[in-house]
Amino acid sequence: MLVFSVIASALAPGLALLTYFYLKDRYDQEPLHMVIKVFMLGVLIVFPIMILQRGMILWLGDHPVVNSLFVSAGVEEFLKWFMMYHIIFKHKEFDEPYDGILYAAAISLGFATVENLLYAWYSQAAFGPMFLRALLPVSGHAMFGVIMGYYMGHARFTEGKRRRFFLALSLLLPWMWHGLYDLILNLLAHSWIWFIVPLMVLLWYGGMGKISRANNRSPFRFIKREEEVNT
Structure with a gap:
């Protein structure tokens, strides 16, 4: 029973968020x-990733800034x-x-769910820590x-230099935000919560805006409107 509870608490956040993003696709839902x-x-x-990170730690050393920006986020x-x-x-x-x-x-x-499962399994974490992980690492x-x-979606429907620009942003921006997230956790051992919570609020606020803008650029938007008008 304990094993089932640990597995369920580890899987639930990732699957719930995946369902949320799947249902946010307004105009042409992807094949499940x-x-x-x-x-x-x-x-x-x-x-x-675990093998690469282990090798990099052995090579570069266990420095919190290097670990945050390159070993983890990078x-x-x-x-x-x-x-x-x-x-x-x-x-x-x-x-x-x-x-x-999406x-x-x-x-x-998928990555965050396995990471969460490994954490839950090896630490035998109680409900409180697992709830906190659902709000922070999985959500992050x-x-x-x-x-x-969002930026890959931009790149997919543009050409030339603009495509390369958006592809670069699609890698660099999540890397930057992920690195900042890890830096806060690794450098602010006792006060990280005061910085992580505002960061997560900012990320969710920005993420909801990106979801709305991406949906509004769908080529299927006007087709669906015509279907609704005709019915």
Whole structure:
């Protein structure tokens, strides 16, 4: 019974957030099997990321700034971006700007869910710490995914230098925000909560705006309106 409770508390935040982002797709919902596949990609990259991070710590040392910006944020966001670009970016199902947000959030939540499961399993965490992890690390990964996917959605439907510009932003901005998040946790051992909470509020506020703007740029928006008028 305890094992079931630990697993359920670890899985619930990621799956709940994934459902939320899936339902936020207003005009042309993605095939559920595609969203699940991308979520599973996030699950599968956990162990390569852990190996890379372990090697970098042995090579670079255990410095909090280096760990925050490069070992943690750098490796995790680059691997997620790499999978998004090479597997999802040119996929036929990526046919509206919001799809970038959904798929980037899915891969991020796949990663965050396994990370949460490992934490719960090895620490045997109680409800309080797991609830805090749902509000902070899992939610944080979701917001980094929203930022990445928003700019990938821009890049998908532009050409030339603007495409390269938005692709660069889709990697650099989530890396920056993730690095800032980790720096706060690693450098402010006793007062981190006073900085993390405003940061998360800012990320969610910005993320909701990005979701709305991405949906408003959907090519299916006017088709759906015409269907509603005709019915």
